[in-house]
Amino acid sequence: xxxxxxxxxxxxxxxxxxxxxxxxxxxxxxxxxxxxxxxxxxxxxxxxxxxxxxxxxxxxxxxxxxxxxxxxxxxxxxxxxxxxxxxxxxxxxxxxxxxxxxxxxxxxxxxxxxxxxxxxxxxxxxxxxxxxxxxxxxxxxxxxxxxxxxxxxxxxxxxxxxxxxxxxxxxxxxxxxxxxxxxxxxxxxxxxxxxxxxxxxxxxxxxxxxxxxxxxxxxxxxxxxxxxxxxxxxxxxxx
Numbered sequence: 600x601x602x603x604x605x606x607x608x609x610x611x612x613x614x615x616x617x618x619x620x621x622x623x624x625x626x627x628x629x630x631x632x633x634x635x636x637x638x639x640x641x642x643x644x645x646x647x648x649x650x651x652x653x654x655x656x657x658x659x660x661x662x663x664x665x666x667x668x669x670x671x672x673x674x675x676x677x678x679x680x681x682x683x684x685x686x687x688x689x690x691x692x693x694x695x696x697x698x699x700x701x702x703x704x705x706x707x708x709x710x711x712x713x714x715x716x717x718x719x720x721x722x723x724x725x726x727x728x729x730x731x732x733x734x735x736x737x738x739x740x741x742x743x744x745x746x747x748x749x750x751x752x753x754x755x756x757x758x759x760x761x762x763x764x765x766x767x768x769x770x771x772x773x774x775x776x777x778x779x780x781x782x783x784x785x786x787x788x789x790x791x792x793x794x795x796x797x798x799x800x801x802x803x804x805x806x807x808x809x810x811x812x813x814x815x816x817x818x819x820x821x822x823x824x825x826x827x828x829x830x831x832x833x834x835x836x837x838x
Contacts, residue, residue, distance in 0.1 A: 607648040612655045614663070619654040662686070706760035707797055708739070708746050715741040748795040756795040764796050768806045782807045 601609055613619050620626040621637060628637045644650045657664070666684075710721055714736050720729045740747045740755060747755040759767065771789055772780070780788070782804035789799065796802075 602643065602646055609647050609650045610653065611650065612653045614655050614657045614660045616654055619652050622652045706758075708758045711736055711739055712741060712746045715739065715746070750790070756790060756793050759794050759796055761796075764794070764799075764802060765806075767792075767794050768803060772806065772810070773812075 611622070617626070621628050621633070622640060628634055710724075710732055713719060714732050720732060724732070738749050739758070740749060746758040748758055750756060767789055768785065771792065772785055783800065785807065786799045786803040789795075789803070
């Protein structure tokens with residue numbers, strides 16, 4: 600296309616480091632299928648006065664990625680004329696304007712806390728829901744405005760909402776002194792630290808699945824490659 604338009608000086612930018620390094624001659628092309636393409640590229644480059652290949656990281660290439668995604672979504676109209684696209688750069692992403700924030704979202708323990716404080720149920724709750732609230736309040740303790748959960752060993756752990764629970768999981772998991780662990784151990788450690796919410800284990804397992812380091816190193820086996828020797832005791836508990 601550039602040759603047909605009689606372009607003399609050409610700047611080619613790409614976000615694939617492998618192709619750019621091959622085009623610049625920094626890396627050797629060893630794939631048999633790619634050698635003819637590289638030779639054809641070198642033959643076409645001779646028809647320009649100057650050709651420069653420049654690598655652009657994908658982090659700084661968001662506009663091209665958006666145009667490529669848009670092109671894959673729109674059908675090709677054939678011989679029809681396509682008007683040029685007018686692109687405006689916003690200060691924040693477009694989906695941020697579409698998010699609707701629900702005002703006054705109550706935490707999961709709102710009904711329990713209200714019953715312990717005022718002995719009142721929700722105005723739209725039925726008999727079964729009121730019975731469930733009464734049963735759940737037996738395991739909680741209200742101190743001022745802070746709600747605590749009673750553990751089986753008679754300790755008290757503070758109840759937290761969804762936003763605070765996310766910060767706690769991140770700090771305990773990948774914080775300053777946070778070792779990487781699985782979801783079950785993470786939930787037990789948060790409980791030992793002194794925090795509680797209803798869906799602790801489920802949220803911890805979901806948080807582990809989103810951790811990039813866990814996905815990269817999750818399949819590595821840390822057991823040393825040594826042969827195991829079974830040992831038999833002459834009588835029980837001899838070891």
